[in-house]
Amino acid sequence: MHDVGKSFYGVSVLSNVDIDVYPGEVHAVVGENGAGKSTLMKIASGVHQPDSGSLRIAGEPVVLHNPREAQAAGVGIIHQEFNLLPERTVAENVFLGREPTRRGLVDRRAMRARTAELLASVGAETVRPTDRVGQLGVAQQQVVEIVKALSLDARILIMDEPTAALADHEVELLYALVRRLQARGIGILYVSHRLAEVFDLSSRITVLKDGRRVVTVDTADATPEALVRHMVGRELASYYPPKAGAPGAALVTLAGAGNGRLRPIDLELRSGEVLGVGGLQGSGRSALARALFGVESFTAGQMTLDGKPVRPRSPRQAVRAGIAYVTEDRKGEGLALSQSVLDNALLASRAATPRWFGGGARTTSVRALLAAVEVHAAGVDQEVRYLSGGNQQKVVLARWLAMAPRVLLFDEPTRGIDVGAKAAIHELIRDLADKGAAVLMISSELPELLGMSDRIVVMRDGALAGELPGDASEEAVLSLATGTPHEVPA
Template identity: 55%
Template sequence: MKLVFALQARGISKSFFGYPALSNVDLDIRRGEVHGLVGENGAGKSTLMKILAGVYAKDSGFVRLNGEEVDFSHPVQAYKAGISTVFQEFNLIAERTVAENIFLGREPRVHGFVSRREMTRRTEALFDTLGVDSINPAVRVRQLSVAQQQIVEIAKALSYEPRIISMDEPTSALADHEVELLYGIISRLTARGVSILYVSHRMREIFDLCDRITVLKDGQLVATHDAAELTEQELVRLMVGRSLSALFPPVAPGTTVGEVALELEHAGNGLVDDVSLVLRRGEIVGMAGLQGSGRTEVLEGISGAAPFTRGFLRLNGERALIRRPKQAIRKGIAHITEDRKATGLTLNQSVMDNALAVIRSTQPSKAGKARHRANQLFLELELAARGPDQEIKFLSGGNQQKVVLAKWLLAEPRIILLDEPTRGIDVGARHALYSVIRSLAAAGHAILMVSSELPEVIGMADRILVMKDGRLAAELPLGSSEEAILQAASGVSASEVAA
């Protein structure tokens, strides 16, 4: 039986400022298949996707689409040819509505005038196809959650009626039920002959969805295999060049749980209520819960981003009133937010400027001394960058996250709030960041870590707090199971959730 390829790429190479991002990469995508593209951050996945999408021009090689050679110089050409792309970096305009974003530049017209009614109708039809009823087409994008913005990106890609859809980390900000929704959408698309190029760091998704898997490392093709031929350990070995028998490093030597650093007593605001918890020096406390359960909001309350209006917050046993983030910083609290690109970094600035951002904002007189310390931190964190003057947008996700950590560590915090610290980061970079977090606990920092990935919570936390409907639903001990966490988060057993 002759194989029918929707896309064939041969010898694709691309360099930036003399640095090779891709070297002689081949890729075949069959019609109606889900093709996984995996590799560590910086392996070249996003570069390859952007070449196929017409964002970047390739230096050499060729691409055939349905047997015909194509050479896109603009994303619009790729869209018209039938390739839609859902990028990891959202491409939405915050002040425009959902419908306006989906049909930006191709607004439906009636008698020569833009028809908002028709635009709304088409957007509603797209959401009906996706099974989404929680997003109003008329609402401005800035009012949406990260997860809702991701769904808008997917709807925009689908609006082009593509034959190939490239998806770059499409579930990184989605709740479990939204991930299942995406699974269903992909299944319906492939049944109609649409091909999916799927990039994800989540091994479960790669093996759940993909028919074949292509592995990139350091900009080069490692191998392409049928998914059924690989195990997770074998795939990790192909990606990082070594086996990760233990993804989560053990507790660092010398780590001891000390005095209470932070305490909440019946804390609440308009988003969460009656939250009481204790955080001690030297421990990592995990916080789990379903999307919208109040996990992020607890961190925002502590850091002053959305201050508590009732209850008490104590630092080192003394009551503290935190109404603004600068107050929290001065009291030794660091808050690493979940969306590093939107709220953690200034992408057009250098590595050093980003690292000094907090110090310059709160203690400008110490910025000069902090610059020297920043260079030391870059070495300790094993930051992979051409230098401190490199624009941070050119770094991989894992290295960007290291700069975010450096930025906050320069402020010498005693309490560190981590919100989805490994979102969009590959398995190798995760292991490095976990080691950094362990070292911070060993140095006496008190760490509260929110994560949507239950293995991460279980693998890293000394204790686990579970949020449900804006309240603290349970506190679970070290070694608790995913089923126990799910039951506390949803109020039903894991078997009932699966059913």
């Protein structure tokens, strides 16, 4: 791939990235969330088309309009989420849509035999072609995905966080499989957060950051410390509002609070303070916010609000107790997209505290709030779907401001939002804290986390990995999140 660039809706997410993979090589791609790894992979696998730059396979320039063309060109991709039909057998999944036929009928015997061969070739004889995929473990399902790619004669395999779903002992099996593929001359683009496995497997490493390639190094010459530096090394270009002086009293306390996805957590949310929550995706950050908000409640331990024990069992109870939650998935969970700006901004007031009379005064005050957070729309009657991400987020904020919450939980508050609106939202968050609210802010973006937080907790595997002061370094957060890169064999 040469000089590849991509922008979505005018936001550049990848620019001038060069990357190459040789036959039999494992080339690792690392970077923070949002560095452009997924976009790069999607371009390589034909899901997105680059706006600039070119792709070449075995020296031949190619244009991949869709994933099918990428497959035909020999590019296979193993997603984090598998694309398998759980009710079908392994063989049926491998040959889905291109079943071998004999006299017009599916030749099941040939299909099974060919699948068995492929499975044997990667040393996965424990998986049988006749097994139902849904009954297989995650690691075995991954093998099925790999075999599916191989059945298409993939010469380049892209693996997206392949160990994310695996247990420790399964990781070893994956390593062995990757080495076998390597020996067959397949080039592998290996995307991962986890530096340990990158060092174990790869021969070269490319660091992406903010959509640009920072560096490509031979693994033998690299150290984890240097990589982390490359991953985070950036100036704090954006402006963040001044932080709080002394934090106020504890408003929410958790003592050993946990549920199926969270190990027991002890935590305080203090009035006037922005508590940043760092960690990788899937580390339990969102699960914590959702438990506090009663979406998937705590099942163990104690939660108190203002010294009184509470355990919201539904968002409604949380809202009525004075908690607000700005979800990470604005379109999927935050907004009713076909409704107007005004109706969306009034949704929490109407839903959690419905009234028969006095709606007019409430509408007036919500209109004022929409103006105060500077939502730009054609009018309050415009459907919220036509607003930009930043304006949509401001509508969500206005909705919660109308409830005058004392505790606000923000999950990736500025994801997919342009720079100007981002600064405005940061100021609104800080303003809320200054007025005495307790704010919890989850962010994958380290500059935001460090720029906004008065105190930071980092999560890993459903537990708190540690607490840091607001002026901690990006390296400190990242090493807690990934599990101390200093222990990684260099």
